Amino acid sequence: MKIAAFASGNGSNINALIEKGIKIDVIICNNPQAFVIERASEHNVDCVVITTKNRQIDDYEAEMYDVLKKYEIELIVLAGYMKLVGPTLLNEYAGNIINIHPSLLPAFKGARAIEDAFKFGVKISGVTIHYIDSELDSGTIIMQEAVPIYEGESFEQFKNKIHNVEYNLYYKAINKIIEERNEKSTN
Ligand code: GRF
Numbered sequence: 001m002k003i004a005a006f007a008s009g010n011g012s013n014i015n016a017l018i019e020k021g022i023k024i025d026v027i028i029c030n031n032p033q034a035f036v037i038e039r040a041s042e043h044n045v046d047c048v049v050i051t052t053k054n055r056q057i058d059d060y061e062a063e064m065y066d067v068l069k070k071y072e073i074e075l076i077v078l079a080g081y082m083k084l085v086g087p088t089l090l091n092e093y094a095g096n097i098i099n100i101h102p103s104l105l106p107a108f109k110g111a112r113a114i115e116d117a118f119k120f121g122v123k124i125s126g127v128t129i130h131y132i133d134s135e136l137d138s139g140t141i142i143m144q145e146a147v148p149i150y151e152g153e154s155f156e157q158f159k160n161k162i163h164n165v166e167y168n169l170y171y172k173a174i175n176k177i178i179e180e181r182n183e184k185s186t187n
Pocket residue numbers: 007009010011012013014079080081100101102166
């Protein structure tokens with residue numbers, strides 16, 4: 001299955017997926033300064049930068065769509081992509097775009113989920129892998145894993161636990177999708 005990953009920043013999830021053996025065919029990055037661009041070149045994975053700043057969503061998504069077609073992409077994996085996906089890509093890749101979010105959705109949506117959960121004082125947070133829809137951090141859940149916050153634990157400790165769970169859970173979820181698609185195509 002041909003996979004594209006979308007990212008805007010650090011790219012540690014993409015890095016973990018590649019190191020665990022998931023083949024990413026192309027990374028699309030919307031931020032020319034993102035560290036994920038370096039990670040892509042370290043792993044010899046093609047990375048296409050398509051800026052989104054001060055541009056209309058239909059315009060930049062049309063450009064992204066051309067790249068996805070060129071690479072014959074079947075699954076889009078969002079990994080720290082800080083934009084909502086618009087109708088151009090949602091319609092073309094319905095049911096084929098997944099996201100990772102560092103909380104147990106529907107709790108703590110948004111860009112600061114790890115911090116928000118910690119500040120709220122919840123005793124259990126976690127990680128969610130889900131299909132996306134047109135809303136922020138919404139769509140059918142594929143997998144979730146709980147991460148406890150223990151008495152006296154620092155924010156840094158909690159954040160590291162969340163990220164470690166992310167790397168394994170995203171890998172598991174993508175593998176599950178690949179296996180299900182393989183089964184379907186052989187039946
Ligand atoms: C992760 O915590 C992911 O859950 C969230 O954004 C962060 C991306 O981190 N959507 P990285 O770029 O993969 O390091």
